[in-house]
């Protein structure tokens with residue numbers, strides 16, 4: 001496994017500054033989301049805010065082996081059965097939808113990456129529960145992190161919480177180290193599987209990690225949503241949710257870098 005880069009306190013402050021921009025964008029978009037709004041409108045607002053802050057969007061221009069063209073936007077906006085990598089569109093959001101917004105920014109050479117899933121207007125109780133359980137899965141991970149634990153100890157807790165509520169944990173997409181690059185070592189799964197043991201790692205102060213549980217209302221199997229190769233959707237068509245924070249491991253636990261502080 002490639003080396004996990006340990007960051008200095010100064011670098012962690014730079015990651016926090018990038019994370020602050022991401023948080024401001026997500027806070028702003030959260031006030032715009034209602035029935036009738038398009039995800040292109042969210043994209044335009046995000047692009048303007050990132051430029052105003054002197055940052056650059058991380059996702060725009062990213063290539064993926066499965067995709068036909070580079071990712072064309074600053075945010076991923078994934079609606080309903082879309083799990084991740086949704087492309088902003090001019091299709092208005094509807095009452096009862098969910099939209100996951102993922103935003104990544106580089107500022108002064110360091111990256112921030114965070115995602116939240118929003119309810120559009122009134123949603124069903126089951127949908128509300130999906131969002132609450134996914135948000136709490138991320139909170140559990142952040143509470144559990146401390147130096148000396150293995151990631152698999154944390155991942156087992158995330159997985160148990162989600163599966164105990166009858167939901168699915170996506171396997172094909174995982175969190176990642178974050179620093180000068182959006183995707184650094186290690187890979188950070190939201191489940192524990194003995195076969196993955198070789199990918200496990202011990203948490204150490206100065207590690208900076210993007211933790212991002214992706215949760216499905218039904219079966220966790222995912223498929224590509226269309227021929228572009230970008231949107232990743234649940235195979236059974238049921239809703240999905242996605243919450244992400246970039247965090248730093250501290251001597252006693254974890255501090256969140258994308259909460260606006």
Ligand code: MG
Nearest residue numbers: 102113114115
């Ligand atoms: Mg992200």
Ligand code: MG
Nearest residue numbers: 113210212244
């Ligand atoms: Mg990420």
